[in-house]
Amino acid sequence: MTNAMELYQMLPKTNCKKCGKTSCMAFAVALMARELKPEDCPPLMDEPKYKENYEKLSSIFKPSEGATETGLIVHEDLCFGCGNCVVACPPNVANDPYGVGSGNAPTNINKLVLTIEDGIVKAQNLGECRRFGKNKILCNGCIVTCPVEAIEFV
Amino acid sequence: MEKNYHVCTGCSLLCDDIEVEAEKNKINKVHTACRIGVAHMKAGKEEAIFRVDNKPVDEATAISEAAAILKNAKNPMIFGLGASTNEAQKTAIELAKKINATLDDTSSFCLGSLVEALISEKIKTCTLDDVRNKADVIIFWGTDPSDSHPRHLSKYSYFPRGSEKQRGWEEERTAIAIDVRKSHTAKICGNYFFQIPPKGDAEFTDALIAGLSGKLPKTSYNYPPKKILELANILKGAKFGVIFVGRGLIYSLENLEPLFRLMKALNEKANFHLMPMVGNYNTMGFNENLFAETGYVNSVKFENGTVLHGPDYSIVEALKERTVDAALIVGSDPFSILPRSIVKNLLEIPVISIDPYETLTSRNSKVYINTAISGVEAGGSATRMDGKKVSFEPAIETNHPSDETILKKIMEAL
Numbered sequence A: 001m002t003n004a005m006e007l008y009q010m011l012p013k014t015n016c017k018k019c020g021k022t023s024c025m026a027f028a029v030a031l032m033a034r035e036l037k038p039e040d041c042p043p044l045m046d047e048p049k050y051k052e053n054y055e056k057l058s059s060i061f062k063p064s065e066g067a068t069e070t071g072l073i074v075h076e077d078l079c080f081g082c083g084n085c086v087v088a089c090p091p092n093v094a095n096d097p098y099g100v101g102s103g104n105a106p107t108n109i110n111k112l113v114l115t116i117e118d119g120i121v122k123a124q125n126l127g128e129c130r131r132f133g134k135n136k137i138l139c140n141g142c143i144v145t146c147p148v149e150a151i152e153f154v
Numbered sequence B: 001m002e003k004n005y006h007v008c009t010g011c012s013l014l015c016d017d018i019e020v021e022a023e024k025n026k027i028n029k030v031h032t033a034c035r036i037g038v039a040h041m042k043a044g045k046e047e048a049i050f051r052v053d054n055k056p057v058d059e060a061t062a063i064s065e066a067a068a069i070l071k072n073a074k075n076p077m078i079f080g081l082g083a084s085t086n087e088a089q090k091t092a093i094e095l096a097k098k099i100n101a102t103l104d105d106t107s108s109f110c111l112g113s114l115v116e117a118l119i120s121e122k123i124k125t126c127t128l129d130d131v132r133n134k135a136d137v138i139i140f141w142g143t144d145p146s147d148s149h150p151r152h153l154s155k156y157s158y159f160p161r162g163s164e165k166q167r168g169w170e171e172e173r174t175a176i177a178i179d180v181r182k183s184h185t186a187k188i189c190g191n192y193f194f195q196i197p198p199k200g201d202a203e204f205t206d207a208l209i210a211g212l213s214g215k216l217p218k219t220s221y222n223y224p225p226k227k228i229l230e231l232a233n234i235l236k237g238a239k240f241g242v243i244f245v246g247r248g249l250i251y252s253l254e255n256l257e258p259l260f261r262l263m264k265a266l267n268e269k270a271n272f273h274l275m276p277m278v279g280n281y282n283t284m285g286f287n288e289n290l291f292a293e294t295g296y297v298n299s300v301k302f303e304n305g306t307v308l309h310g311p312d313y314s315i316v317e318a319l320k321e322r323t324v325d326a327a328l329i330v331g332s333d334p335f336s337i338l339p340r341s342i343v344k345n346l347l348e349i350p351v352i353s354i355d356p357y358e359t360l361t362s363r364n365s366k367v368y369i370n371t372a373i374s375g376v377e378a379g380g381s382a383t384r385m386d387g388k389k390v391s392f393e394p395a396i397e398t399n400h401p402s403d404e405t406i407l408k409k410i411m412e413a414l
């Protein structure tokens, strides 16, 4: 996972504000949160000298094969459906404390980020994932609890 | 809407919160079960299968052939039943009495001795629900539930919230793995993984006991005393501790004494429980049912109303010494779980295999009867690894007979 500082290094660093942000650093933060796209920086798009950086940036934010909006990828060949990630995921616990939060079957399926279907974890409702949106944090609940590294963020 | 949950009989956790999407007699989708459970629940065959000498026959022929084999045998053996319902197990015990059979299950070479100690209340145990609600120190010793009982940690032992554990696993629970290799479970335990050499368990136990009373813990393999003392301190502080004991630990001990000593020492300082990690979904039931009938959990022989017991009547000894002359094997695959040198003797006697799965044993049997998968195609009851009774209804309807039905028919045909 890249951080905002690395993204900043690839921006024009002129603080021209054409993107609507107050500075290139603020733009980098917005990129991280996936609120803005590299295309939202006009100089980056228009000036040939930034071409290489633009390509690098857009490849970082190109939705990877099978990746979700938060960058979550499930390696289905590795996952064996133990449910550790489902039960440990903080929004899952908050939204369904007596279902998945207590180790049981889900009872609030429309608010759960992770569930198990046919023995493999399934990610949905990514708006609930702590890595999503403005107040995102680098939650790793589903990563540290997985015995086989079947969940990855790109 | 009241949800219709099913029970998975894929392992001895008997998860009772499984939803299935089924169409006529086929399971299409399974929710919440782990991969082992899904494979198990979807394993059903289209048609019932009956075979004699590996040729398809009808049910009546297979039953009468099975009955003939048992009738002609002087010393038949019945083996398996860990993956059968309580009802089927009780029928098998009746059958064994009727034909003076030797009766044994896999626990004779797995965790039987420990289960017997629990059933006779020599060790303090608890339920999985207690573990979920209260356990603060959890030890996995010689067992890797992440592989064998995949939902163990998520449903009960580590990750779930419980009535007295509301703040979550990071804050309120410590999971510890003691094993000879870094298993998947050990990986999750992180810094609380204690790797010991093979056969090092008894010494480690005594070192731990020394550590508990503040003495210097010594081992011949020079395990860092500091680490053992650290572990002892965690255990001492447990308000509700539990040790899940696997085959790895039992195989490495000559007898259970070190475990008894450790439990005694732990309960002088803290509050500790023990639970064997039995594998098959109803091994616990078999041990309980046989104990209720005979006072033993495995390795018995019925003889005109009396019961003999001892290692001679375990499958390993019976096959090694060639004391049995026919075998009825229910829901078990000795050909893949016993050493070749022992199991090859099974090839010399007629074998009847009753199993929902085709196995090496079913292929080497004179008679094979394919039966229903419990909880999917047939109902009944079973005993979870912690002794809790769980009953289940079939999720779909098929024409597969249950093993209970088949055993009853064989008994009638005798």
Ligand code: SF4
Pocket (backbone or CB within 6 Å): A011, A012, A013, A014, A015, A016, A017, A018, A019, A020, A021, A022, A023, A024, A027, A040, A041, A042, A043, A044
């Ligand atoms: S438009 Fe581009 S160069 Fe200008 S401030 Fe925004 S990010 Fe920086």
Ligand code: SF4
Pocket (backbone or CB within 6 Å): A088, A089, A090, A091, A092, A113, A114, A128, A129, A130, A131, A139, A140, A141, A142, A143
């Ligand atoms: S990153 Fe956190 S919130 Fe998102 S799915 Fe994983 S555990 Fe849940």
Ligand code: SF4
Pocket (backbone or CB within 6 Å): A078, A079, A080, A081, A082, A083, A084, A085, A086, A120, A121, A145, A146, A147, A148, A149, A150, A151
């Ligand atoms: S992703 Fe990992 S933790 Fe989650 S169910 Fe699959 S194997 Fe278990």
Ligand code: SF4
Pocket (backbone or CB within 6 Å): B008, B009, B010, B011, B012, B013, B014, B015, B032, B033, B034, B035, B036, B037, B038, B149, B150, B151, B152
């Ligand atoms: S843990 Fe065992 S009982 Fe539970 S779903 Fe998996 S195989 Fe079935």
